Amino acid sequence: MSKPITAIVLAAALAVSLVTLVAAIRLPGSNQGYEPVQPIAYSHKLHAGDLQIQCMYCHSAADKSRHAGIPAMNVCMNCHSGVTASMTAVRQEEEAAKKENRAAQTIESAELRKLYDALALDETLFPISDKTATPIAWKRIHNLPDFVYFDHRAHITASVTCQTCHGPIETMERVRQYERLSMGWCVNCHRDANENGIAGKQVKAPLDCVTCHY
Amino acid sequence: MPDTPKRYWLSVVERDTPEEVSRSLENGDPEFAPTRRSFLKAAGFTFGALAASSCRAPDVDAIPYVQQPDGLVPGRPLFYATTCGACEARCGLLVTTRDGRPIKIEGNPDHPFSGGSACAVGQASILGLYDSLRLQYPTKAGQRVAWADADKEILATLDRMKQEGRAVRVLTSTVTSPTTAAVIADFLSGFANGRHVSYDPISSAAILEAHAQTHGARLLPQYHFDQADVIVSFDADFLGAWISPLQHARGYASRRRASETSPTKSYHVQIESRLSLTGSNADRRLRVAPGEVGHVATHLAAKIAQRAGASFAAAGLTPSSFDAAIEAIAERLWNARTRGLVVSGSQDVQIQTVCNFINQTIGAYGVTVDLSRPSFQRSGSDTQLAELRAELARGEVGALIIAGVNPVFDLPDAATLSNDIKRVPLVVSTAERADETASLAHFVCPDHHYLEAWSDAEPVSGLVSLAQPTIRPMHETRAFIETLAAWAGKPQPALELIRAHWTMAVHPRAEGGLPFTVFWDRTLERGVAEVGPRPGAGAAPSFNAAAATPVLQPGGTSADGLTLVLYSKIGMLDGRHGHNAWLHEMPDPVTKVTWDNYASLSPETARRLGVEDGDVVRVTADGSSALELAAFVQPGQHDSVVSIALGYGRAGTDRFGRVGPPWFEARPRLEPVGVNAAVWITSTENARQYAGRAVTVTSAGRRRPLASTQVHHSLEPPGSTERRPIIQEVTLAELTAPPAAAPAEAEHPAGHVEGDLWPDDHPLEGHRWGMSIDLNSCTGCSACIVACQAENNVPVVGQDEVRRNREMHWLRIDRYYSGTDDELEVAHQPMLCQHCEHAPCETVCPVLATTHSEEGLNEQAYNRCVGTRYCANNCPYKVRRFNWFDYPHEDRLQNLVFNPNVVVRSRGVMEKCSFCVQRIQENKIEAKRLGQPLADGAIKTACEQTCPAQAIVFGDLHDPNSRVTALAASRRAYRVLEELNTQPSVRYLKLVRHERPAAAAGGEGRNG
């Protein structure tokens, strides 16, 4: 009596484990979901999402070059020479100051301090004479193999949205690789674009090897 | 970067495999006995590792600028106009930089010499910038020293010399930079006995001396080959390494293009004793003994004079065996009159005066020979050099500053010279590298590489150009003029020195009266400016016929003795680029030999001596030590001649023993590359002589196989007289004859063949890339080879690998001989991937690594290739190149020269010409971005871009108005091996001969 049952149980267990196994295995090299900790907890959700800053304000090369480009630190300073902390923090300080009726002093968020340190700026955001600015080493997330030549220009020109490849970046506190970015993924998108066009516009997305490999 | 897929996985697994597993897997530790448990454990670990690895890749940093420089967009190149410092010709360059480092040198389109093209040497010179063996800081007696200290000590010594009134000498090569000249003058003005001595390692002093005699002015005329209908060259390799090759080649080529519409072509006679690159392009070639040159020239002069009603060498001129030929040449030359041009590379002043006489008589002066705007590219004086050597010998020189030359290497009798130099109290060298001379100097104050430095040049009177840095100096080097200014007691940055001099001496000569800053900025942007001729140089001196001294009888050569001819190669010049692996691996345009110099002998002589290619011979000249080098059999060379290239055997070139893969059968060369033939240079009172010395050649009984990229030189295979229709030729007559006479396509089935088995599985919409190569313009100068190498990250494989026929050049130039040694005809054929419409390689690749693009490209996906080499076997053109090993750069610093737009191929994959697809993509995307149509000529392949003869045209065959489409329709167009129905995208334009030489009369093989 018990024999068939155990057999069935075992079979079921085997099946389950096999399925989970297959599900678990990703193709080698696929970094989907890669979400490293960055030296500065920069929030795309805050900047691109809540504050509605255009992607290309910072990644300004995206429409002129192969690389979208990581913004140079002077770009950050365009705003952060003025904005040194979150609004709420500033408000609190102001209220506190009002209560204690003193002049509100400038609040400086810990994360931004890292930026200022890198730029060798003191509390008053003046350059520290004997220190030199050192760039911040961000962790690169969307990293294609060296034998692939992806060109942001071409895709922006063809009015492909950033989100198509980078996912809902404006919702990400910390950026992660949203798509598979495998060759198949690219090729299928190109095929699809040729069939249905992009944003209602008829396009020619080449499928030659030399589109990406040279 | 190489073999990325492999590294991509494995490194991941390696990094993520738990320590203990990997360790125990390596040294099978006891705990890892193959029991079931341990096995399962291992399996578990490894699977875990794999699973983990599939989730995470290695962290890669992305580091932005702190302050992004203006105008710099990451990933986009910046171009700087500058001036070439690779030789004294000083052509204009346009240097491509990426992220602050130069990666490619191209010609400056605005420069009259280069017009966009650059020679092989100029382009290769970028590799020298990243040479880790460059001197990186000043040294005193070989020990590192700070600039300040060096300056202090040197200044002190110089002051002492000043007090003692000792002689101070600045020894340089020809100085084409007005500022440098001024700075030197300024420096020397501080000394009672200071003099600037300049000499050219490859001297052309005889021309200047001859003009001093015949025209009363020591000038080197500027030759306008673009004005010449008939060119007679006595041993002048003006397309190769003579004075200003690029300028000459462009001018020459402009008169060589013959088409149905304009069926004209300049007539070029080469009278020479060895087969030079220039000779290989000649329409008529006389093979004469070195001693005979002057005699032949005199005969020509006499015949011209006779036609002009004058008389020359009327008395005592012995008859010449070439009389008939000379008569014919004289006739043509006389008919061309002012459109004729006679040049001579001879260092015999007498011969030069005869040439001047001819040019004067036909009225070439002012038309093809320009004395009003003379050339400053070779102003060195061998007389002054001789004096300096005498002074050194007498120990009179107190301080010797050596800049840009390497006398101990360049000059004969080096032992004495170096001893004399050692006796000089203060010797300072500004050499970029620790060369033979620098090793004798007390101080070495290294100069910048020219791509790091501010400089200027005036190669020919009235043509001034600026050189600006394309990268911040990589080491603690200092510009020569800064150094000299510092020692003159008024240190100033180079830029200031140049600006100062230009305000004073150059700007006033500029027309248009622009304010200086505007003039400066425009010149800096454009790289070059035309200004008035340099005062004091030029004008139109009067001609003194009496000064032209005929050569009445041929200089005799001893009975069976051989005459030595030293020459300089297009790649090596005088050896100053001996450190450059690209140039060593570039096959000599004529011999196709790489990585060596050799003793060339005519087939007849080789037979007589019983030697063949690669046999080591001992060459002995009376009164100088014997040298041993490999023999090379050179068709078309005179039987009495042994010709050897100068510029080889540089100290330190043994470094190239490291080039090439290390494996147990590798035979890397550990001694220097080649031998230094300068020991055989002789001197007459006013010119150093490279030819005419009697030598004996004996077999040394050893072999040193030469690394040649082409071993078979004829289109007639052994045992057959049928010439393969790979090179096709027409005569000018046939060109204009009615189409029926010689239709280009008649020989071969054109286009799609009946019953074609090929499926139309690659539809061609949009573009259809194609190329056209004009065999008639191509001079074989090999600039395209280096251009391709630099653009496409083609590796250097080293002598041993080339010996094994494994050179990697994507573009090679095939060279075929036809005719007899006396009537030798040469054809150069650039051969690259033909991007066949029906590519044999594509059908056989098992993994679809090579496929056909929708735009007609034969694409090669390196990262898909598994390396079966089936495609290479099946390629009828043999243009596919295989990475037999990893071929890394000599040192990692040189990786900076890599073109970031092209993958560096790994070991075990096939590669080949891609029609510079990276440029195609770039321009297509850019055109789309700007919403403009892709203009014809917007995309230039590297080879096309640099070709001085503009023989290569790339474009869209689907565009009815493109140049390629027009050329494809030309009657001269044909496709190599068309009968195979591979349907290449590359069309060649037939070679146009003036007439069919007797040697190959009626050979229908020539026309296919």
Place this chain on the structure above:
Amino acid sequence: MADALIVGRVPLIAGNKVSADVTRDVLSALDTKPSALWWGGLALSMSALGLGTLAIVYQISTGIGTWGLNRTVGWAFDITNFVFWIGIGHAGTLISAILFLLRQRWRTSVNRAAEAMTLFAVMCAGLFPLIHMGRPWMFFWMLPYPNDRGSLWVNFRSPLVWDFFAISTYFTISAVFWYVGLIPDLATVRDREPGTMRSKIFGFLSLGWTGSFRTWHRYEVVYLILAALGTPLVLSVHTIVSTDFATGVVPGWHTTIFPPYFVAGAIFSGMAMVLTLMLVARKTMRLEDYITPQHIDAMCSLVILTSGLVGLAYGTEFFIAFYSASPYEQFAFYNRALGPLAWGYWIMVACNVIIPQLFWFTGVRRNLVVVFVISLLINVGMWFERFIIIVASLQREYLPSAWSDYAPTLIEITTFIGTLGLFFTLFLLFCRFVPVIAIAEVKGVLRPAHGGHAAHDSHSGYSDAVTPEAPRS
């Protein structure tokens, strides 16, 4: 009665054996201690194998450049050896499959060894397509499998892909065929001394063979089917191999005659190798009674036949070259006969066409030493045939500028020696641990009464082969 039947016929098995003798004789090899000769052979071939392995490891770790190939000659030793070994294999399949279907009863004594030979040869052959790659670790890209490259398949137009299919198929079928043939004998071994380790192993391997009539009947059917399956392979495999060249544009490769030419050549070389091996086995393992002169004789006649075919092919090639009026084609053959590799070409002609003609003489066929020597020469000749076809053609192609020469490196030579080592190691082991002669089948040809699975054959046990005593007219 039996005697009457023998008149005018020569028994295939000499020395009036009965089944028991057969079993004893054949299996003696498994019982007796191996001779010094065997040990020597094993040591030799294993060291060769070791060397070869080292060479391959070095080549893969350092780069394919450790072979003497160059931009012009992309294949040489590698593919030569590949074709050579595949060719060797063919005789096995021919003997075991085709001759079985043709009811050539003399095959019974040699087919086991021949099949084993096939198996080992294909192993050696299969090695080269792998190691000749620039990136062998990517070999699986040769196989069509679903992938994340959207989706990137193999190039079904490329003969190399079909090579992969052909070799794997060939290996599988040969292995199965060989093993099925073994089963009854494995059982025989099992039943000899029950209880021993060996009998346990063989018992496991013999898949519970009972020897009942039904078992035999099923066995017969399966064997027949496998033979039928194997037969087309004899033609297909080498045909596909030949297309590696025939579909190329290389002058000297690009010819329609290749498929039949290669098949003939394959059988030719295979036969030679069978002869070589059997003559050795016969001597060393005292199987004179089972591998009788007339077996040799029969194989010699096959050799003559195939040698003729090969010779014809050589001639045809030259004629077609001349007839094609293509200068490239013509020069390719001029180059074979008079070019830098002419010496190789003439070795090939001598060994493959001229020398085998000696087999027309009975004396030669009967003189086993001579036969042995000739069979070796043929193997040499056939190796050179492939070498010449590949290298001499590639060497001198369309563009004279690209012509080059080729010389093998130590690594290549050692690799080849290594495969020889692999082959003989396996074969020697086979001689020790498996009955070299198909006991059951041989029993079938002893006498009609002792019906093995050949009982239905009316005059089984008697040679229809050409014999000196009763020459067929």
